[in-house]
Amino acid sequence: MTQPKQPAEQSIKVATDAVIFTVRRGELMALLIQMKKVPYTGKWAVPGGIIGQAETTEQAARRILTTQTGVSDAHLEQLATFDDPKRDKLGRVISVAYVALVASEKVILKTTEKYADVRWWPTSKLPALAYDHKDMVAVAVDRLRAKLEYTNVAWSLLPPQFTLTELQEIYEIILGRPVDKRNFRRRVLDLGIVVGTGTKRMGGAHRPAELYAFKRRSMEYIEVL
Amino acid sequence: MTQPKQPAEQSIKVATDAVIFTVRRGELMALLIQMKKVPYTGKWAVPGGIIGQAETTEQAARRILTTQTGVSDAHLEQLATFDDPKRDKLGRVISVAYVALVASEKVILKTTEKYADVRWWPTSKLPALAYDHKDMVAVAVDRLRAKLEYTNVAWSLLPPQFTLTELQEIYEIILGRPVDKRNFRRRVLDLGIVVGTGTKRMGGAHRPAELYAFKRRSMEYIEVL
DNA sequence: TTACTTTGTGTACATCAGACACAAACACTC
DNA sequence: GAGTGTTTGTGTCTGATGTACACAAAGTAA
Missing domain, CATH: 1.10.10.10 (Winged helix-like DNA-binding domain superfamily/Winged helix DNA-binding domain)
Incomplete structure (x- = not known):
């Protein structure tokens, strides 16, 4: 239930991150963006963002997915919520993470001026990641492996x-x-x-x-x- | 990643709900509280609450668990995050739900003046629930069944x-x-x-x-x- | 001592998982 | 158009695992 138990006037922000996978050149790849914003300049991260006031996290994840890849009919599922108070240096942000799977052929990578770069990285050789995104990708890979075995x-x-x-x-x-x-x-x-x-x-x-x-x-x- | 993509000055609140299960009298039971607060007066719900500023959702879930049952060494795991913008009539609240399993013998039910009542309900005969808690319990039962089969x-x-x-x-x-x-x-x-x-x-x-x-x-x- | 109730145990059969090798179909070259 | 190279497509056997099934043993209570 959702009535306050603590005094709690909150200033917690809610974000969504989408771990987007594809298989390409014989490897499992994850889509990462390179950040411009301080204090994360130059760091790589999973694409995401603060959600809108009337938007669900799933809608936000789908928006991110199409914005970055141009793909709209991909598998998308909620992964887990990451909420360590120190995960973002700029303030308390909890992130509801999603996993998306796209067919390599369909993707048309789109970058925006918001990011320094956007590209696929083999999950076996990821660069240093911002936030807790290393854990996030690891959890996503585990989930993907499991689902591959017992679903279609x-x-x-x-x-x-x-x-x-x-x-x-x-x-x-x-x-x-x-x-x-x-x-x-x-x-x-x-x-x-x-x-x-x-x-x-x-x-x-x-x-x-x-x-x-x-x-x-x-x-x-x-x-x- | 977590930099704003939308204008988005958010006023979304973050809560935790704990679906607490036990087995008792030959049935799978869920712990529910009866609410006092309008507009939900008299309705039953999964125990939960808004999280504190420096608190993780898991800590909040554990706090709720011990507050309600007196049990501290129970299995507790994150279930999923529920974020339909209309799930709470009083404003936008997203809830990170947890599942807890406790041994029936250990439990000492504690009620507070905040609630009208606290009791175990058989999952097969639940009362009408507030919010999206009917879905939440259903998802929790599914998770429990699955985990029982492939874990200890x-x-x-x-x-x-x-x-x-x-x-x-x-x-x-x-x-x-x-x-x-x-x-x-x-x-x-x-x-x-x-x-x-x-x-x-x-x-x-x-x-x-x-x-x-x-x-x-x-x-x-x-x-x- | 007998009656009652719940515990504790083994086997046979069917099903499933895993290992394994070679002929068929096409493109390309000479 | 014959020969070579490369990838596709197919069946069986063996060991392991899952499933069905019934009765004697050990207590308590009368």
């Missing part, structure tokens, strides 16, 4: 059509371990997560691969691996 | 020593389905979640039951069921 979220990291090899690579890259090809294919097909489209991707100097699509492009709980 | 959290619902039948009842009540006795025992023993103490609980007009204890009384991730 991978749909949000791939275009509408893809080969099973591409899907398998998503799993191998994020989980950080090899996956057996035959067992993996049997599994996603038997579980009905993906369905063949009949069409094939020609092109390479090799046997063409059948294209598949997710049966549902929305969160579904299924033990995948 | 049940420790926080039982006293230091207990019989395997009592442990099994916790699982059956919360999961809402019967559990096979022999398979359950083999599982918790083989996994090393609990260990026998050698002592037995005499008393009933029947064969005495051996008392067991959790090997670790802290969160551990293990596939239990």
Whole structure:
């Protein structure tokens, strides 16, 4: 309930941060911005911002996501709330963090004059991060790994059509371990997560691969691996 | 990151709510308070309150927990943040919700003049709740069910020593389905979640039951069921 | 001593997970 | 158009795990 227990005239600000992931060049990448504002000048951080008066944190996270990447139909879920009183040197700010997953192809990175730079960083080689954003990304990666195993979220990291090899690579890259090809294919097909489209991707100097699509492009709980 | 993107001079308040569970009389119970304050007079709600300026939401949740139940060593974890702008009729309040699990025996319910009443309610027969607390409890129950299956959290619902039948009842009540006795025992023993103490609980007009204890009384991730 | 109640234990069967290798299909080169 | 290179696509066997199931043992109370 929400009636005051402490004297508490608060001056706490509420922000949202969006840990945006994609898989690209064989690595799990997180989108980071480079800050201009003192005292964080030059530091990298997860994109975010103070929420508006009538805005939900989820709306704010989606706004940040589209502003930065141009993508609007991505998976977005609340991660956790970070509220250490000392997390921001400039005052008490609690942040409701979100995780977003976008398909690499769809992204058109947009920078604003507010930031010095915007780019993808491999999660295995992150730069020094402002605030508690190192923890935040770590928690986000853990969540992503877990969800990949027991849901179909991978749909949000791939275009509408893809080969099973591409899907398998998503799993191998994020989980950080090899996956057996035959067992993996049997599994996603038997579980009905993906369905063949009949069409094939020609092109390479090799046997063409059948294209598949997710049966549902929305969160579904299924033990995948 | 946390620099303003919107003009945003905020007057959003931050609260914490604690969904406190116990198992008692063969049911999963949630602790609720009955409110006095208008416009919620007479309504039931999850205990909570606005957080202090220098206080974390977790500290606030623990404070609420001990204030209401007298229990200090319970499992407590962040659940989610609820931030619909209309969730509180009196103004914009976002709430960081926590889940707490306490052993029924330890609890000494304490009421304050702030509330009309404080009591345990079976989660299957809740009264009408204020705010978005119906959703909040529902999400908490889901989380509890999930965690029971793949962690050892049940420790926080039982006293230091207990019989395997009592442990099994916790699982059956919360999961809402019967559990096979022999398979359950083999599982918790083989996994090393609990260990026998050698002592037995005499008393009933029947064969005495051996008392067991959790090997670790802290969160551990293990596939239990 | 008998009746009652709850505890404590083992096995057989079905299902699932994990390891593993080779032929098929295309592009490119000569 | 034959040969080479590269990636796709497929089935079986084995060990591990999950699931179903029934009865003797140990107390108390009468």
